[in-house]
Amino acid sequence: MQKTLTQWTAVLLVGTGLLLGGCGAAQTTHPDAPKNGQTVTQQDKKADQSKTSQFTLYRAGRGGKLTAGTVKISGNRDQLPLQLMKELVEKKPEGDTTFPKGLKVNKVTVKDKVATVDFSREFRTRRGDQDTLLMLYAIVDTLTELPEIKSVQFTSAGKKVTVLGGQDLDSPLKRNQSYIAK
Template sequence: MPRLINKIHILSLISLLLIATFLAGCNSGKTPEAQPSNNPPAGSTPATTTPTPSADTPSSSTSQSVKITLYFPNSDASGLIPVERTVQVANQEVIKAMFTELSSPPAGLESPLPKGTTLLNATVKDGVATLDLSGDFKKNFGGGSSAEVMTMYSIVNTLTTLSDVHSVQFLLEGKKLDGILGSLDTSAPLTRNDSLISKTN
């Protein structure tokens, strides 16, 4: 009889332990997963994304240094003298820069541009540079045939140093003329004439 009571007590104790273990397992919950927060930690600085410039992004400065070759008539209008200069070119307007430099010859050489001549417009298409000059180009030209050749080919030889220019078409106040300064035909584009280039003054 005592053994039976001991077995009952043991079974009861085991049952209580099993029930306690089961209840403990039910009451223990899983720790919830941390959810990502949209707010940065206190004291931290939000990351800033810097846009990458594209090929179409305009530069803050469009001016560039360009080395050019100019041809100035010598003092007796017998040849053209090459002169190299470095200029600052804005918006790739190298022809306008060349034209401006031709009005400032070095000592001992002549400017090919008659006084008051203004470049009204300059375009390049299919290898032809078209220059639209003001009326002073014709009005203030006072030389003969030799000076005419020097004036025209000083400009032509200068512009054809550019890789995309093979000839020059002259206009006067927007009009194409047979001979802007006289006998030289300017109804069609003029091509480079290296035979006029002199190595000495």
């Protein structure tokens, strides 16, 4: 009787193991998983994040208005506002006087649809109302082309800029298309 009970116990344990092992056979596929036998590497994932796209930049043009231009930028989407600002400010065309000489973009952060752009100390050297307005709205109108940005706050060397060239900057500036040439 002991031998029969042990045999039945073994059969029951093996059968239960097979039954439970078969339950794990159904697999679910992650939505980002490759299809048709393809493999996705970390490099592929990085390439998806760094697709090249075309963006609009605004620069001072004739008649005290901003003119639109385009630029192609690739890279991580999180770095896009910084890349746009560097393209606008630091890679300006020959003869462009929109931005003070030597001006650098330190960083750009975005929180609650407000971009905060931190510039080098040269940012505070801009004088004259019209030149200042064109510089500020070249920045604001360029950044607000991005859907995640609705307004722009300015800092210089980490300190908030509240007035520049007669322009009140205490509150973030919103897009103003009246400065854009038609």
